[in-house]
Amino acid sequence: MQSLTTLAALLLASVLLVPLFKRAGLGTVLGYLAVGVIIGPFGAKLVRDPDNLLHTAELGVVLLLFVIGLELKPSRLWALRRSVFGLGALQLFGVAAALAGAGRYLGLSWPAATVVGIILALSSTAFVLPTLAERRELSTRHGREAFAILLFQDLSVIPLLALIPLFGTGRPTALTHPAVGLGLLAVVAVIGRPTLDMLFRHVARVNSREMFTAAALATVLGLALLMQAGGLSMSLGAFVAGVLLADSEFRHELEAAIAPFQGLLLGLFFMAVGMSTNLDLLVKFPGQIAQLTAGLIVVKGVVLFVLRRLLGGATGDARLLALALAQGGEFAFVLFDAAQSFRVLGEVQADKLTLVVAMSMAVSPLLLMFGDWLARSAKKNEPPRAFDEMPEDGSEVVIAGFGRVGQIVGRLLLARGISFTALDSDAGQVDTVRRFGLKVFYGDAAHLDLLHAAQIGQAKVFVLAIDDVEASLRTAELVRKHFPHVQIVARARNRFHASRLMDLGIERQIREALPSSLEMAKWTLELLNEPPALAEQMVNRFARHDAEVLARQQAIGHDEHKLIQSSLEAREELAQVLEEARVAFTRKGRGAAS
Template identity: 85%
Template sequence: MQSLTTFAALLLASVLFVPLFKRAGLGTVLGYLAVGMLIGPFGVELVRDPDNLMHTAELGVVLLLFVIGLELKPSRLWALRRSVFGLGAMQMVAAATALAAGGLYLGLSLSAAALVGIILALSSTAFVLPTLAERRELSTRYGRDAFAILLFQDLSVIPLLALIPLFGTGRSTALTHPGVGLGVLVVVAMIGRPLLNALFRHVARVDSREMFTAAALVTVLGLALLMQAGGLSMSLGAFVAGVLLADSEFRHELEASIAPFQGLLLGLFFMAVGMSTNLSLLVKFPLQILGLTAGLVTIKFLTLYGLRRLLGGVKAEARMLALALAQGGEFAFVLFDAAQSFRVLGEVQADKLTLVVALSMAVSPLLLLIGDFLVRADAAKQPPRAFDEMPAEASEVVIAGFGRVGQVVGRLLLARGTRFTALDVDAEQVETVRRFGLKVFYGDAANLDLLHAAQLREAKVFVLAIDDVKASLRTAELVRKHFPHVQIVARARNRFHASRLMDLGIERQIREALPSSLEMARWTLELLHEPPALVDQMVTRFVRHDAEVLARQQAIAHDEGQMIQSTRAAREELAQILEEARAAFSHKERGVKR
């Protein structure tokens, strides 16, 4: 009963506090750590023995490594080989060497300093990747570099867990007989994949989500326990299980089945770490703990920044990469615990380092904010880039906005042999497109002088493919006013955008998602065994009705009440129209059969 009460308290505390941290931009990891510190033995003492919870919560790390293994398809790893095994390996070596040197200077033994340096060189995958995803920066150059480095670090955890006993003199392990663990690993690698695929095919025939989830958990825990029996770590077993299933047809379903358990147990793990974090050390040794935290962040920042610059990275990108990965990682909590068990580190040393890692993770959001401030400061110092000089010859078509939509139009025009002038206000997009051999000019289509320079007066068609709604409407108004003879073909983001374009008298406009949505609806109806001829009629009538409704609602767009009423009436009209189409088709089919 006491355990159930504790578990309920943990869930309640996490539900109350973790969303606050996420909303503040601090991330869920820090939220779980803070909750653990709050309710643990160094906080309000709601939980006084976090060790029992830690044994269960460590399954979260085990499941995390299983998911990492699932992502390691050989083809994907091969495509990323240079970044992962090049930049990732160099970062680990550089940061670990510098941190180990710092450990030696502070009085650690050579073996302890080497191990501490390697552990502290790891950064937080659980914090960095979700944060970059929320900031929409995973696709940037520094975001891709961060992913590659974190992937190499996650791969490094596996051999590191196996090698820790060799650094110390603690409890005996089957690693003193390395042939046992190696033999288990070889056997699993040879026969694991066909056996696991056969198991999941058997379970898939039952068509039970619960059984599939149970099979996934049994696979992970079974291989984890098998590796542990062979003297290796449970995490290694989970990782091997993931790798064996990386190319399996069940990979995505496995990931979806494991995800809820992984997230919950990983949250419990971070809470358990927070409970185990000895906050009294911060009170007893404030300068030492804060100094070590500052030293860790500074060393990791300087080594990674210097390495990225040495390899030709741009200053701003190298700085953001170094700031993003300057903290310690979640695997440090597991590794420091293992280092203490094997007497590589003393209990106080391990507790101090665990606290330092937790504090370094706590300052990570602040580091990213500093990075954003420096980016804005650099941008403010640089004079605005002048617009490109426009071509001397006029074109039949001018395309404003050369992103995903404008490029498709441009490619078709090129294939036809039609000259066009493409404009885009995003300098990075312009440089990217130019690398692929397409000619595009940097400039703002909402600038009248630029439109004159682009010789829009001589053009026949103006393709308005600008992504931003406000910029699109400004440009449309400018072209309609000063170049009324030029025909406009416009891209609309949504119904509101389409309505505003219609207000400007632009009839040739299309919502960007409409054609693909109609095609998806067509496929769906056909998969529901509707006759293709009837599907064509239904889609045609839908398009005609949708255009009529859009024109009707244009006059009441600013009255929400009338818009809601009109939309409801339109749904009833559409249902009646499609039912009439079905009845007419059925009547025609019966007539044909007679």
């Protein structure tokens, strides 16, 4: 009953608090840590002995490493080899060297300082990648580099777990000799793939999702326990299992089967870490903990910033990368526990460093906010980039907005030998497109003087492909007012945008997702055994009806009540139109047969 009460308290607290932390931009990891602190022995004391829970929850880290192994297809790793093994290795060893030197200065022995330096050089994959994804920065330069560095760090956890016992003073048993573990690893690498393939093919024949999930968990836990028996870590066994199955046809199904257990147990692991965090140390040594936390962040941030700048990175990218990776990582909790077990570190030292890592993760969101403020300040202080000088000769076509839509129009025109003048207000986009050999000018088409400079008066067609709705409407209004003879072909983001363009008298406009959506609908109908000719007719009828409804609703767009009523009526009309199309098609088919 006590264990059920504890589980209920954990689940309730995490459901209440973790979403709040995520919504506040602080990340789910910090939310789980806070839950652990609140209900642990240093908080409400609902859990008084977190050690047992921590050992169970370490399965979350084991499953995380299995998923990481599944993602490491050899082809993908080879494509990222320069960033991963170049920048990743430079960051890890450069930061580890600086932190090891600091540890030695603070009185640690060289073995302990080396281990501490490498562990603290690791950053939080579980915090950084989801945070960058939420900020839509994974595709940016610093986002891609952060991913590569974190991937190398995750890979380095495996050998580090195997090497920690060599730095310690604990007595090795017969099974913990390194040669035994390495020999076992070699055997698993040779026979593991065909054995696992045979196992999962056998399970797949049963066609039972539960059995497949059971087989996946048995594989992970079996190899984890086998590696542990060989003197290596359970995490290493799980990672090896993932790598062996990375190219398997069952990879995606395995990931889907493991994901719920991995997420739940990883959350439980962070809660257990929060419970185990010795807050008494923060009360006894507040200054020391604060100084160590600040020192960790400063050393990691400065070293990574300097290394990235030495490799030729831009100041802004290097700064964002350094701030994103300045915290400690979740694997530090496992590694410090291992270091304490093998007597590399004392109990108080390990507890202090674990608390420092947790504190560094707690301030990580603030570091990213600070980075955003620095970026805004730097951009504000920079003189605005002058618009490009426009070509002397005018073109038949002017394209405003050279993103996804504008580029497709431009490529088709180029293929037909038709010249055009392309404008885009995003300087980064202009520089990127130019590297691919396409001619585009930096400038904001919503400025009348720029439209004159682009000699739009000599053009026959103005292609309005600007992504931002308000900027698109301002540009359309300017062109209609000052260059009424120029035909406008416009891209609309949605129905509202299309309606506003129609208000300006622009009839040649199309919602960007409409053609692809109609094509997908046609394919869907065909896959549901509708005759292709009937599916084509239905889609065409839908498109005509939708255009008629949009024209009717243009006049009442300001009245939400009337708009809702009109939409309900249009839905009934559409059903009748499509049914008429079906009846007409059926009669035609019968007539042809007779």
